[in-house]
Amino acid sequence: MTDEILGDDTEAAARLIGYGFRPKHTPARDDSYQALIKRYQEDPDFAYLVKRCAAGMGLQVVGVSARSGMVHAALPGSVFETKMDQFARQVRMREHRDTERVLYGITHLAIAALAFPRREDLGDDGYVGRVAASEVTQYVRSVCDLLSERGTAADEEEDPPADAPELDRAWRVYLKRPEVAPTRTGRSGPAATRTIATRALTYLFDRGMLTQQGVDPERAERTYRTTHRYQLQVRELAATRAYEELLSLGVQPPVSDADGLRTLNPDTLYD
Structure with missing residues (x-):
């Protein structure tokens, strides 16, 4: 392989990776994007080059298809990883960031579990999940209620130790938050759990x-549908300590399997 060919292939790989940073830009609207995806699927050498280039940038290729486009996620420590300060600005988190971080974390886990309540749903590429903010708050509150009951049964102290599991620390704060806290403008206040779910x-x-x-019309709230991009992310990147704690509690959303989400080996970058 000549240097010119290698350079062209590397440039093409970088372009495909670049499309992954434009999540709402679909292959159906871009012939060049479609051609790169087809090449990725049909040329193992090109696919390997894309994965290695992505890994060098601190990214993991999650999936590549005509439906989802290029889907990648930042590896821990990557320059592309969403930092807490950045996330706080995006969701307008103004104070108590350590506490809010945990609350937003379990809220995101609840969204994933509700969107794909059964193992076959998560594995079915044609499945589309639906979720609304009220469902998310109700599910998280049910988890917190169970943790509260277990804590009471164990006669735990009001304030957990600093090294307590994340969910154990979170339920105490979550249960103190109102689901809706109307402001003078009629909107729910930033501390309300419905607001956290809506922002997530x-x-x-x-x-x-x-x-x-x-x-x-019945619930007077907006419903969201999952995209294939989100399904791939949940399927491959659900490995967090908080989620493992959630599974260990045995609390599952309605119509759910105990194995609704599988975890990823963090050491595996390529197939």
């Missing part, structure tokens, strides 16, 4: 993980 859903929508549906 909006965050995923802005990144092409969810699409917005119309307002449900």
Whole structure:
């Protein structure tokens, strides 16, 4: 392989990776994008080059298809990893960031579990999950209620030790928050759990993980539908300590399997 050919292939690999940073730009609207995806799927050498280039940039290729486009995620320590300060600005988190971080974390886990409640749903590429903010808050509160009951049964102290599991520390704060706290403008206040759920859903929508549906007339709230991009992310990148703690509690959303989400070996960068 000549240097010119290698350079062309590397440039093409970088272009495909670049498309992954434009989550709402679909292959159906771009012939060049489609051609790169086809090449990735049909040329193992090119696919390997893409994965190695992505790894060198601190990214993991999650999936590449005509439906989802290029889907990648930042590895820990990557320059592309979303930092807490950046996330705080995006969701307008102004104070108590350590506490809010945990609350937003379990909220995102709840969204994933509700969107794909059964193992076959998560594994079915044609499955589309639906979720709304009220469902998220109810599910998280049910988890917190169970943790509260277990804590009471064990006669635990009001304040958990600093090294307590994340969920154990979170439920105490979550249960003290109102679901809705109307302000003078009629909107729910920033500390309300419904606000946290709504902002988490909006965050995923802005990144092409969810699409917005119309307002449900019965619940008077907007419903979100999952995209294939989000399904790939949940399927491959659900390995967090908090989620493992959630599974260990045996609390599952309705119509769920105990193995609804599988975890990823963090040491595996390529197939």
